[in-house]
Amino acid sequence: MKKKLVLLLVCCTTLLVACSTSVPSTTSPSVSQPSTASVNVDSSNASQQESSSTMSSETLIVDSNATMGEKNALLKAYSYLDFTAFSHDGLIDQLIYEGFSDQESAYGADNCGADWNEQALKKATEYLSTTAFSYSGLVEQLEYEKFTTDEATYGVDNCGADWNEQAALKAKQYLDMSAFSKDALIQQLEYEGFTTEQATYGVAQNGY
Numbered sequence: 068m069k070k071k072l073v074l075l076l077v078c079c080t081t082l083l084v085a086c087s088t089s090v091p092s093t094t095s096p097s098v099s100q101p102s103t104a105s106v107n108v109d110s111s112n113a114s115q116q117e118s119s120s121t122m123s124s125e126t127l128i129v130d131s132n133a134t135m136g137e138k139n140a141l142l143k144a145y146s147y148l149d150f151t152a153f154s155h156d157g158l159i160d161q162l163i164y165e166g167f168s169d170q171e172s173a174y175g176a177d178n179c180g181a182d183w184n185e186q187a188l189k190k191a192t193e194y195l196s197t198t199a200f201s202y203s204g205l206v207e208q209l210e211y212e213k214f215t216t217d218e219a220t221y222g223v224d225n226c227g228a229d230w231n232e233q234a235a236l237k238a239k240q241y242l243d244m245s246a247f248s249k250d251a252l253i254q255q256l257e258y259e260g261f262t263t264e265q266a267t268y269g270v271a272q273n274g275y
Contacts, residue, residue, distance in 0.1 A: 133174065140167045140175030148181055152189035155181070156213035187214045187222030195228055199237035201260030202230055234261045234269030242273055249275040 133141070140162050147153060147161060155176050162172035187209055194200060194208060202223055209219035234256055241247060241255055249270055256266035 130178075134171070136167060136171040137174040140171040141178055142175075143167070144175035144179040148179060148186075152186045152193060153181070154186060154190075154209075154212050154214040154218065155183055160213070183214065183218050184221040187218040188225050189222075190214070191222040191226040195226060195233075199233045199240060200228075201233065201237075201256075201262075201265070202228075204260035207260070230261070230265050231268045234265040235272035236269075237261070238266075238269040238273045 130137075143162060143165060144158055147158065153161065158176045158179070158181075159169075159172045162175050163169060167175065190209060190212060191205055194205060200208065205223045205226070205228075206216075206219045209222055210216060214222065237256060237259060238252055241252060247255065252270050252273075252275065253263070253266045256269055257263060261269065
């Protein structure tokens with residue numbers, strides 16, 4: 068009897084084990100989730116790019132000790148130099164005309180970073196685009212604009228003008244305004260600072 072009971076127990080145990088192994092697991096399969104680390108990195112990069120973009124637009128760097136008036140004078144100096152050429156002293160005068168104090172205006176001109184030789188060259192080119200000049204006449208005009216003699220000379224030396232052609236153009240401008248004899252026109256051109264040779268060339272190019 069004992070043997071039959073033990074055998075029955077063994078069979079039941081075997082049956083239970085077999086059933087447990089044949090039932091599929093109800094546990095949900097593991098799903099790979101996107102890594103949040105990569106998102107954090109991208110977000111950080113975007114933040115850095117935005118910061119870099121903001122900083123790149125801030126091209127104006129001023130002394131932290133500068134007053135509000137000095138900062139604005141510097142801003143105004145930049146805006147003027149974007150529009151036309153100025154000498155150092157001419158820019159100060161313009162800023163004073165705008166209502167800035169002498170100190171604020173000097174700060175703007177001193178700290179705008181302009182190359183005054185190049186400003187003289189730019190101003191010489193601007194003048195030549197509107198009217199004719201002799202070499203010496205253009206130097207004098209730049210000095211009138213408060214460029215130093217060295218700056219004015221640099222500008223005129225490097226402007227690329229053909230002074231014979233400038234004499235011819237100036238002669239034409241005079242003839243467009245009034246009648247001149249040959250000698251009077253030559254004298255007028257010499258008065259403008261052209262050499263006798265340049266003046267003679269200029270008059271000859273206009274029919275004399």
